[in-house]
Amino acid sequence: MTELGAEDLVGGVPSLGSPNVPTLAPEGGEVQVLASGWRLATREFLSNRLAVVGLGILVFFVLACFLGPLFYHTNQTISNPLVTDGAPGATHLLGTDDNGFDELGRIMAGGQTALEIGFFAALMATVIGTLYGALAGLVGGIVDGVLMRLVDILLSIPLLFIVLVLATRYSATVLSQSLIIGLFSWLVPSRLVRGEVLTLRVRDFVVAARIMGSSQRRLIVRHLIPNALSVVIVNITFLIADSILLIAYLGFLGFGLTFPTASWGDMLGNAQQAVESGYWWLVYPVGICLVLVVMACNLVGDALRDAFDVRLRRR
């Protein structure tokens, strides 16, 4: 941190005052305020070209999937046997599938459900995991031991198995699938937050707050969670990517959303026959969209991790 450039020091930032303000950093020996970690992290993130590309892809897909249907009107509820498996053309830009649904419109609809499920599941997993991990790390002792052994146990059961077994039982809606995935993917965030809390609780500012008599709740809400947030935020992007992949696996194996709700995995469920019949438009556009969205989440996550990780920070 000693080699920070002048622009990292508040007071040395040239754009703050009038052009007459000297742009030199204050002389050594004065107490200087460092730019906040968040601003440094934001700058580091934006200087990573791949991260910006990933963010751009995500923004594009959110806009295209949620706003696209407003401009590109398609029927996605009543199948039309007259136009099944039609090749791409002027009326159907990406052709039609085996139910006669417009493929491009269906990709948009499937993208909506994928993004919704990914986001809800990741959010739920993060909230549960953060609270659970913070509790375990703060209370410590036997409670911590028991809580973390439970995480070890649940983490030993492959997630796809649990999710598939539960999917046989519950009707497949966006909400139910988000709940199923969210309720079983909070384990990794809880471990991360616990580790973070264990290192934070012996840090001086937390000890000071404790000595000043702040309540346990205030300690968690004001000090521990904000400082453990970077780990959580990085993890949430990976959780979204994993949830979208998981939901695609479910759809591919025949546990996608109830007809006629679209999901990307479901659309690829019949892709094997489509490949054999040469209906490429039913396979590659939706597959590429799926890979792009997951890849974009992973890119953003990697970049965020680098941006928050002080040790990796260049300079």
Next chain:
Amino acid sequence: MTGYIVRRCIAAVIIALGVAAVVYLLLNFTGGSPAAAALGNHYNKITAALWNKQHGYDKPLVVQIVDYVWNAIHLNFGYSYKQGQSVAALLNEDAGRTAYLSGAALVLALLIAMPLGIAQAVKRNSIGDYVATGVAFTLYSMPAFFLGLILIQFLALDLHVFPAFVGDNVTTTWQAVTHPLEMALPIVTLAALTVASFSRYMRSSALDALAQDYIRLARAKGLRERAVLTRHLLRNASLPMITLVGLSIPGLLAGNIITESLFNYPGLGLLFYDALQNLDYPILLAYTLIGGILTVTGNLIADIAVAVADPRIRLD
């Protein structure tokens, strides 16, 4: 060292028992009544109560869990009423083929990922490094079935190099071993996804090792570069691979379900997939439990193997 192994084994056994209890509870909440599956058309309140009493399903849940675990330890996983066969026999029939598919994929993945990671680290920031990282990153974000479909399209349907799916002539493990052409696409699909995650770790591990003094010393004493890479770098950079292989088991099990159902390969994954369609809960319960136990075992073996291989982390 012995103390560490003993402690680690005891912890693994406790976790494995916990896994069994959780899996039983999970299936108990989701699964249909076993009496309904067993009795079929004869199912009504009275016959169900009688059947439950006969088969121990009227006991408290805790006793049922203990019974199930006790039977599972003796490799008795109950009876699949939908298939009319004991679950253990069904699993036993398919286990060899799945073990072959996963094992071959894992070995292939290691054979590709380890040299690739080292080459990327040695020639870091070259075009080849960027291409390999990009490909690995894409594969890492790709669902297994989409990669499988692309392989089917190009290698099976366009170029006719490999068959598009595993045919009926492969029914035994031995036939799977002796039909490399039919097995090529499933193995490559499963291996490619494993390579994607392995090569990233191998590259960073090799980068760490390259900066160490023993590599500098080996070069300074005039050792040929080839010997430096194979004798000093490879051995040290491979240590994290031990852990990765141990941790790769859940991914392989999940990949098996996808790959086997895509290529119609008769293994445990396909058995699980069929059981999902038929709501055959005893099979789902047994394979989920086995998946959990294999994961615990994989972690345990990885921990012990790392401690054996790396004297620096012998914890006593």
